[in-house]
Amino acid sequence: TQLLEQSPQFLSIQEGENLTVYCNSSSVFSSLQWYRQEPGEGPVLLVTVVTGGEVKKLKRLTFQFGDARKDSSLHITAAQPGDTGLYLCAGVFNKFYFGSGTKLNVKP
Amino acid sequence: NAGVTQTPKFQVLKTGQSMTLQCAQDMNHNSMYWYRQDPGMGLRLIYYSASEGTTDKGEVPNGYNVSRLNKREFSLRLESAAPSQTSVYFCASNPGQGYNEQFFGPGTRLTVL
Numbered sequence: 336t337q338l339l340e341q342s343p344q345f346l347s348i349q350e351g352e353n354l355t356v357y358c359n360s361s362s363v364f365s366s367l368q369w370y371r372q373e374p375g376e377g378p379v380l381l382v383t384v385v386t387g388g389e390v391k392k393l394k395r396l397t398f399q400f401g402d403a404r405k406d407s408s409l410h411i412t413a414a415q416p417g418d419t420g421l422y423l424c425a426g427v428f429n430k431f432y433f434g435s436g437t438k439l440n441v442k443p
Numbered sequence: 444n445a446g447v448t449q450t451p452k453f454q455v456l457k458t459g460q461s462m463t464l465q466c467a468q469d470m471n472h473n474s475m476y477w478y479r480q481d482p483g484m485g486l487r488l489i490y491y492s493a494s495e496g497t498t499d500k501g502e503v504p505n506g507y508n509v510s511r512l513n514k515r516e517f518s519l520r521l522e523s524a525a526p527s528q529t530s531v532y533f534c535a536s537n538p539g540q541g542y543n544e545q546f547f548g549p550g551t552r553l554t555v556l
Contacts, residue, residue: 339485344483368544375549375550376549377447377533377535377547377549378533378547379487380543380544380545383544422450423485425486425545429477430491431487431545433478433485433486433487434485435483435484435485436485
C-alpha cells in the first residue's frame, strides 16, 4: 500500500487547459515535495512546502499544502506541451515517501 | 560538477546472476539513497545511507545489499537476480538535513530474464 496516493494517474489535455493533481495521505508529514520526471531521466525537484496551508507559486504552477499537512495539490494554469511529464509528490518524515505519480500529456 | 552519476545505464541479466550498480556524487552530500521505480508504483526506497559508514533498510530491501564505500560512492548489489527485480534503479543524494532537495542520477534500466 502506498503511503501517498496521487490522482489522477493519467491526464491527457489540450494546450491552454488548466489542471489539478492531488496527493493525499492519512499520515502527517513535516514537509511535502513535488518533483517532475521526464522520460529517461531522474526526478527533479519543483518545490518544497513546509507549513500547513502554505501556497507557493512557480510561474504557471501553484502548489498548496493542506492545513493538516496530510495532503497537497498542484495546479497548472494554461498548460503547455513543455509541462508534459510524470509528476511525483514526496512526503518527508525522517525519510522520503513517494506517491505513485501522475503522468501528464499536454497536446499542442 | 557532474552531480549524481550512475553506471551502467542499461543491463540485462539472467536469473541467478549477480551484479553491482554503481553510484557517485560530487556535491559533498552526507546522505545517499537507492530507489526502484516500477510502472504505477512511483519510487520505492530500497536502502539509504544517512552518513558515511551507516546504511539502513528502506521499504523493499529484500534481495539487495549496499555498500557506502566512502562519502562519494554508494553501491547496490544484487547477489542472485530474479525477474521481480526488473526495474529502473535510481540513486539520489542530499545534504542530509530534514527536507532538503534530493538530487537524482539518470537511472539504470535493469532487465532480469
